[in-house]
Amino acid sequence: MKRRLLVSATAAAAALGLTLSGCSSSGGTSGQSKDKLTWSMWISGSADKAAWQKVADSVKTAGGAKVTIQGAPFEDYFTKLRTQLSTGSAPCIVSMQSLRAANYTDVLLPLDSLAKKQGVDLSQFDSTALDALKVDGKIYALPYDTGPMLLFYNKDLFKQVGAKAPEPGWTVKEFETAAAKFKAAGKKMLGSAIGDMNLESMILGYNGGRVIKEDGTLDPSDPKFAKGFDWLGSLVKKGYATQASSDTSVAGNDFVAKKVAMYPDGPWSLLDRKGKANFDIGITTIPVGTAGATPSTYSAGSGFGISKQCKYPDQAFQAVKTMTSQKVLKGLAEQGRAFPGRTAAQQPWYDNANIAGVEPVLKAAQKASTPLPGNKQSDQLQQLFFQYGIQAVNGQQSGAQTMKSIAGQLQK
Amino acid sequence: MTESVSQPPPASMSVVPPGAAVAPGAASAVPVTGAGAADVVVAAREGPKHKKAGREPGERSGRRQIGRRSWWGAVFATPHSLGLAIFTVVPIVASLVVSFMNWPMLGEHSWTGLDNYRKLFSDQTFWIVARNTVEYVVLYVPLNLVVSLGLAAWLTPRIRHRHIFRVLFFIPTITPLVANVVVWRMLYQPDGFIDATMQSTIGVNAPNFLADGTWAMFAVVAMSVWAGFGYNMLIFSAALDAVPDNQLEAAQIDGASAWQVFWRIKFPAISPSIFFATMMTLITSFQVFTQPFLLTKGGPGTETETLVQYIYNTGFQTQQLGLASAGAWVLFVIILGITAVQFLGQKRWVHYE
Known part of the structure; x- marks a missing residue:
């Protein structure tokens, strides 16, 4: 009997070991040196990886260090990064998204003095892009x-159902009129998306409601934001939009598969979608509740920073400088990877996009946008949107109830 | 694979009476539950050996031999002991220590005593996810056992091409769960396979399985059973093959029906395997994470959030490693308790020859 208990204890202990060690991250980066640096980046596929590999190689070509990419899918990227930074195996070069920068100021190096030292002309960067990556005035x-x-839309389907092509600056009323046309034709116009940027932008455009205030503090009690949730729920209920899914890729996939005619996304994925879709793709602004209301959408950007633990900040900055140079960003623009953070590299992106009307729409949207501020709980908020936001959009709970549940979880 | 299957069931290895022979390859026949199962086997092997060594007659020359023998024993045990120490014992002890500390992922650590446990038990969400986990276990374990035992009983040697069926049924177990989830999403989502079939045949929309609170848990369980029954089926199938023919023949001559043969002869004969399978399935199902996390991210609301996801969220999103460790220990104690109860209860129904 005793031995059997021992056996059971061993089994359970081993089982616990699995629970605890199952999530450990792999791949230390202690092998960095002056001419060998690691760069952590979100990678979404082999084509993506090839494009970023080129960026990494450009550093070596420019006489800098050899840069090795350490990739993770975007969804897991920040979880993994946190773990790495806490265990001392930090990569020197760290990719950072603007709305998460505030969460990482304790582990990232402010770049202002390095930029001065190495003579980087910051005025050549798009000011919205640069400002979004500043926290308390430091870059x-x-x-x-x-x-x-933005909203991506299917021009062919709009023609087919006889809906008016959306003009930049269009209103919620015009949006719903078009959606009704789709409904009459037995189709759903909008693919519901509950990722933080998508959701928060749609609600900001609708009534100005926001869950993260301008100064970056969380305010889940904003009644306007809850109302915005109810509006998104009403779109599903009326048959204008699909039910939301906790899988972020559904709306985009439905769009490419012509199951929906419209969904929210950013310029960074436009050319990828254009390549996959076999129809005429168009873009327009997020609909506004009251005509002329600004800001009516959020902007975000991404950049490359340096971890505080990095022993070779000068070399790392040199690499970052090359990776964000006019030449490299132009190359990325031509491949359609990213809408460049440098003003002078944006024209090649427009030329390459080759979509009628893309330039005025993007410029109008940029004018109407405000950076989505970061908050330490941004990642948790995103997870809570996946769990609870889905209930509000699919009409199982009111926006107010949903935000109450989310607030309860955030306070922990 | 089929060769190792026709061996006596690895299941019985873990619970063989002291001194019984352990067939080679037992550990390799239990690949899926990994460390857990392997340790059971090792513990069963090592136990009787030590006892035997202790009972060795106390002759002078013999004693030296024992010393040398146990030294060699230690050498042979080193690779496994090292692995056990590095990957199991150290993390377990470390997590116990961390569970009494306030340990943010970055920043200062400090002792907090029982604070983490207090916080845990006063957190409403913790009780909700604990209930969800129990719900999952209560639904999943019996279903898994019934399906796997049923299919194993059906796959008698009389079935033609039974090896092909065995392989087919085992495939979901060896394909990565992430791939399985992608396929099941396509079945479950609105306009997916189930919804589309229902619309075209009876003209009614299927529920949005993964986003509807009343269905989400059932959807997760159904997918898990499909992905998980193959392993137990293989164990049962092998155990059933090992039931001596003469017993079955004797029963048939006595006029027993197929039903009676199964319940009176086969079931008691394979009860050690069933016991083993039940125990391992219970342990792994208390630790369920991948299926709900990938299918629903724990939603809608907290409907499918399990204990391990709660631990994961606490550790990696709110980055409170102390609290997460405390959660892991509570889960450990629950599993330990339930496993102990099973061992106590086995006398009533498990038959060892």
Whole structure:
């Protein structure tokens, strides 16, 4: 009997061991040196990886260090990064998204003095992009891309159902009129998306409601934001929009598969979608509740920063400088990877996009946008949107109830 | 694979009476539950050996031999002991220590005594996820056992091409769960396979399984059973093959029906395997994470959030490693308790020859 208990204890202990050690991250980066640096980046596929590999190689070509990419899918990127930074195996070069920068100021090096030392002309960067990566006036990353949240739409389907093509600056009323046309034709116009940027931009455009205030503090009690949730729920209920899914890729996939005619996304994915879709793709601004209301959408950007633990900040900055240079960003623009964070590299992106009307729409959207501020709880908020936001959009709970549940979880 | 299957069931290895022979390859026949199962086997092997060594007659020359023998024993045990120490014992002890500390992922650590446990038990969400986990276990374990035992009983040697069926049924177990989830999403989502089929046949929309609170847990359980029954089926199938023919023949001559043969002869004969399978399935199902996390991210609301996801969220999103460790220990104690109860209860129904 005793031995059997021992056996059971061993089994359970081993089982616990699995629970605890199952999540450990792999791949230390202690092998960095002056001419060998590691760069952590979100990678979404082999084509993506090839494009970023080119960026990494450009550093060596420019006489800098050999840069090795350490990739993770975007969804897991920040979880993994946190763990790495806490265990001392930090990569020197760290990719950072603007709305998460505030969460990482304790582990990232402010770049202002390095930029001065190495003679980087910051005025050549798109000011929205650069500002988005500043926290308390200090720059934590040099931007490689930027962009406001937009709506992508299927021009062919709009023609087919006889809906008027959306003009930049269109209103919620016009949006719903078009959606009704789709409904009459037995189709759903909008693909619901509950990722933080998508959701928060749609609600900001609708009534100005926001869950993260301008100064970056969380305010889940904003009644306007809850109302915005109810509006998104009403779109589903009326048959204008699909039910939301906790899988972020559903709306985009439905769009490419012509199951929906419209969904929110940013310029960073436009050319990828254009390549996959076999229809005429268009972009427009997020609909506004009251005509002329600004800001009516959020912008975000990403850039490259340097971890505080990095022993070779000068070399790392040199690499970042090359990776955000006009030449490299132009190359990325031509491949359609990113809407460049440098003003002078944006024209090649427009030329390459080759979509009628893309330039005025993007410029109008940028004008109407405000950076989505970061907060230490941004990642948790995103997770809570996946769990609870889905209930509000699918009409199982009111926006107010949903935000109450989210607030309860955030206070922990 | 089929060769190792026709061996006596690895299941019985873990619970063989002291001194019984342990067939080679037992550990390799239990690949899926990994460390857990392997340790059971090792513990069963090592136990009787030590006892035997202790009972060795106390002759002078013999004693030296024992010393040398146990030294060699230690050498042979080193690779496994090292692995056990590095990957199991050290993390477990470390997590116990961390569970009494306030340990943010970055920043200062400090002792907090029982604060983490207090915080845990006063957190409403913790009780909700604990209930969800129990719900999952209560639904999943019996279903898994019934399906796997049923299919194993059906796959008698009389079935033609039974090896092909065995392989087919085992495939979901060896394909990565992430790939399985992608396929099941396509079945479950609105306009997905189930919804589309229902619309075209009976003209009614299927519920949005993964986003609807009343269905989400059932959807997760159904997917898990599909992905998980193959392993137990293999164990049962092998155990059933090992039931001596003469017993079955004797029963048939006595006029027993197929039903009676199964419940009176086969079931008691394979009860050690069933016991083993039940125990391992219970342990792994208390630790369920991948299926709900990938299918629903724990939603809608907290409907499918399990204990391990709660631990994961606490550790990696709110970055309170102390609290997460405390959660892991509570889960450990629950699993330990339930496993102990099973061992106590086995006398009533498990038959060892």
